[in-house]
Amino acid sequence: MREPYTVKAEGLPDEVTIYEVGPRDGLQNERAVVPVEVKAELISRLAAAGLSVIEATSFVHPKWVPQLADAEKLLASMERVPGVRYPVLVPNERGLDRALAHGVTEIAIFGSATESFARRNLNRTVDESLAMFEPVVTRALAEGLRVRGYLSMCFGDPWEGPTAIERVVEIGGRLLELGCYELSLGDTIGVGTPGHVTALLRAFGTAGIGTSRLAVHFHDTYGQALANTLAALREGVTVVDSSAGGIGGCPYAMSATGNLATEDLVWMLHGLGVRTGVSLEPLVETSVWLASRLGRPPTSRVVQALAKEN
């Protein structure tokens, strides 16, 4: 299978951690329910391909995300490879109870950088959502868990237009102050461009929040995700979220959210000489296999190209 040629660029990190969101953020956008065995196999395959962080599922109420209603079953049955982290999304204290009951050691919470999305996604104001997460984080930390914070709509949202950078820094800073070890900056609708990424990361730096506590989470809705990632790497970001095969973004469905595809990210990183620990071939094979289970082609350009090659 073709691999990228490596030609190093200056000023980039030597190593990047890929935070794989396919089993959670990817699958939750799939309409047809995926059997729990397929989810468990996906997670095993991703770990075998060298991914060291795999967000496994979510304890959001099944009413909102029916696809992940089998979270308990999955956590009870899935393989756990030593050294690999399997965080789980948790929306509230009840979700935390369920996570603790199933041996989860790492959770993620999610806030919104805009009031419109907070109201729609969390049915709360931004302040109310932070107040809701506070006891979750406090208890999680007391139980010895690591907590990641997601922040959605960091570049713009469909109702308010561009998100003010100061507002993102303020709300993001409050999520970190709650006790999150890392903040993942989400371009949920994929509108951001590289100069915006640079400006946002530098504004965090000015506020005393360095890139060692920041991850980026780009969506490829407008094809900008890799260029944005390159801009983030130049600012020193070393954790990048992506989804195997690009699942979560069907180009021909209204629900398209367009996660950056892990394979496209790996191609660029390995081409740049940035280590990831991931092997492209088993990863591509995983996405081809998953596409056959989902009944539609992967959106990843690398998977499309390499699957044809074979």
Add this chain to the structure above:
Amino acid sequence: MREPYTVKAEGLPDEVTIYEVGPRDGLQNERAVVPVEVKAELISRLAAAGLSVIEATSFVHPKWVPQLADAEKLLASMERVPGVRYPVLVPNERGLDRALAHGVTEIAIFGSATESFARRNLNRTVDESLAMFEPVVTRALAEGLRVRGYLSMCFGDPWEGPTAIERVVEIGGRLLELGCYELSLGDTIGVGTPGHVTALLRAFGTAGIGTSRLAVHFHDTYGQALANTLAALREGVTVVDSSAGGIGGCPYAMSATGNLATEDLVWMLHGLGVRTGVSLEPLVETSVWLASRLGRPPTSRVVQALAKEN
């Protein structure tokens, strides 16, 4: 229709010329023959959307590119907007004769950076192909034409693997010495990554060939085209080749070549505050219209996203 938000980045050009290759490089990869009226309308619509350079067609022998066998008819019937350039690809002296007979004022010739592709595409060695182009360029210049040089396989080819940077600089330099005003560096199979782009452009600089004489021509086969473009802009490149809607690259066909989509490029450039003179809305409408004529969806992420929005 949604437009990108502008957040400027440092160290980028204020303005970029988009060299639109859809009607030639894009359509030549379409199997079903597109009527000449559709081609003429495409060119008119692209000019109306603000594109100032539109490669119209090719005088390569119809045996090799049947899609463009109507070059004469198209040149006789298409609208020419004052101030817009309409270059035509010309492979040899006979092609030049035909171009001159139809009032063409700008041509493009094409070389290969690798022997394997020169043999397959031109049935000649690299040296022989340069010798073939020499009288074409000399006569074209004597007739007052501008001549552009394309160089294919500048990053790698399917037979030889990575292309040696020194070799690209050497052959590219020879194309410029023939009299080309500009050299377009093609990543024909789309394997390049941003560090490779930077290294190649800097090697040209070291050889005394500045970015004012260089254009970039990326294919999105592995999803790298926009990140590579960003790297090229940072080196000072101000001419970027792309194809409206991404035509020339069908993701589900073996023939996929995957031109960078003009819309995805425009989204990034306008987001970065780089002027292009192009209006996104009529461009997207053109690609949606063309897709309906070609009978398949556009590969451009921006077109997919905005077409759904409307």
